[in-house]
Amino acid sequence: MKKSALTILSLILMMSMFLAACGGGNNGGNNNTGATNTPSATPSESTEPSKAPDPVDLRVFSTFGGTDAAREAFQKALDDFTAANPHVKIENDVMSANDDGFRTKVNTDMTSGNEPDLLFYFVGADANEIISSGKVVALDEELAADPEWKNGFAPAALEFTKHTDGKTYAIPLTGFFEGLMVNKKIFADNGIELPTDWEKFKAAVSALKAKGIIPLSGPFDQSHYLIEHFVLAAAGAEGQKKGLKDGVDPNWEKGLAAMKEVYDLGAFPEDAATIDLGMAANYYSEGLAAMILEGSWAIGGFSDDVKANTTVLPFPAIPGGAGTGKDVVGGFGTGFYMSKAAYDDAAKKDATIALLKHLTSPEVIKNIATANGGTPAAAGVQPEGLAQAVLDGFAMVSEATSVNSPIDSKVTPETFNTIRANIQPVVTGKKTPAEALAEAKEIETAAK
């Protein structure tokens, strides 16, 4: 009696340990297949749904949640798919892209064997790791096998999401632009000229400050857009593209110095150091701030009044730098990835590809673009009822001398965060731009 109890207990213990060990082992196995089983032997195209399909559970992880303007449009696209394919159940897993935690969550999921079947994620440096570790598959063959799907895209959009190895892992949905969003009404009411060049920008900052209006709403911690635009406006397209690998371009320093210059004129909110992006956008949306550096996705979230009075300008070139004043940040920075796990799972593969094709079909792209003001990735699609600000943004992009991907796709995350952490010390004069960038350069070198 005693003996059997002991045996059972120790058995349970052994099993629990075995389970724990299994978790670890599984991971290793996944890694191995990722390394050895490159998608060379892709089975031939077979998208015809089978006669009596087995139930399939899919998980889609994206940023279309919370306050995202396209949340409902995306949910509707998923619902349409499940209505047409009743055997498929979709878990719509979401997280805000504003949050640093988003990248962490994606990376953790991808490396811990908890990959979503479809992942909506950034292209560029952010995706290097999930691609190089073989967690997602190249979709070139799938695209080639379905000309109707492939030809639905604007060629430029597909070109933009190509990885550095020339393959397409991410299927674009909508593109974006970033720019200087200006509340025209505040400028007109106060008789201030729109900031179309650097001198006018500085004059506007001083004049607005004197009136008690926040000139440029921007947070110092989540200073992604500030850094992107000030550096691009000083270093130009070529200088920005170089990153920090081969030394610090002196024009980058001019960008940070310009940030200090306008800080001294009172450009930023009093509490710029401690607010986040959401609060900064809120100040603009409530009409407390006259300008903000933001992306096209933010326009849908502005209050109607401010939205109607908003126009989008390229950030003016900083004198003495290499910027043209018409360099903009934009492109197709995100796309749908298909995980290797779903691709290798015979039960899921077809359903996942069908869902991917549905989500990147011209109609869905059109609906999403209409909702979030993004540039549709589909050829010949014209979203309806766009805000004037979005159309102004499209016009800005069409007149741009260069369309650049954001600066954080050019350097490692730690390097970029070092620059972020140094924005406040630089503008308050505790550090010089040269010191701040030298620090970032050191990190970039160490991370190589």
Next chain:
Amino acid sequence: MMKGDRKYIVMFLLPAAAFLSIFLYYPFFKSMYLSFFRTKGFTTKTWVGLDNYVRMFSDDLLGAATLNTLELMAYVIIFQVGLALLLAILVDNITWGKGFFRMVFFFPVVISGTAIALLFVLFYNFQFGLLNTLLQDMGFDKVNWLSENMALKAVAIPTVWHYVGFYFVLFLTAMSKIPSDFYEAAKLEGITGIKKTFLLTIPLIMSDIKVVITLAITGTLKVFEFIFVLTRGQNDTEVLGTYMYKKALVDQNFGYGSTIAIYIVVFGVLLSLLANRLLKRDEITY
């Protein structure tokens, strides 16, 4: 104890030991292992020997984070433990409504720290926060509550407030354990009021105060959500917890993040040992 019992004791201890090993010791030793690598995201790492430790000792931001943590710890020990003790003494001395006050003071402990922090974002916000709206209504200028000079103190307020109730309950329980004949004897000797508190109550719960101070010290090393939500570590409010998070998870430099984690552990153990040494007293049994 019978000989057969020992087997069962070991058996019942094993699951807990297994859990602790999996969720505490394994991650700890893994961190130690990782601290010798330069990691690049999740998949690639290269052995760098003691480089991370060298970097740690020349890292100004880590030094600043340590000082900020110590400053916060001082606020926590003085105000959190102090207030908890004061409230416990007051509540212990009333006869009516003890349960009510105990519940009211304990309540913040149950609220999530993030929720409290978000609440205080709305208090402190410069443009339309509660405090500034009140100031403006009274005709004063707006104050930037989270400026460089004040941010850490402003963050310390919700931090202190959040856990006062927990230590309060610990103190109150300790006080209720004091046998009433001690007080009766004191009463006969004519010792009442404040004198009774300082000569009897506090000396008798000294071992609990020691435990609470140790908890407060180690608890401060874990402060994260208030800083992260209220100031994002800007304006001289970066503490060890947020700095480690940023390095490990935002920068995806797990090697250096692990090094900081090891540093926090060593730092915490040293501080608790120091506190124990300073508060050394004979154990009181009653």
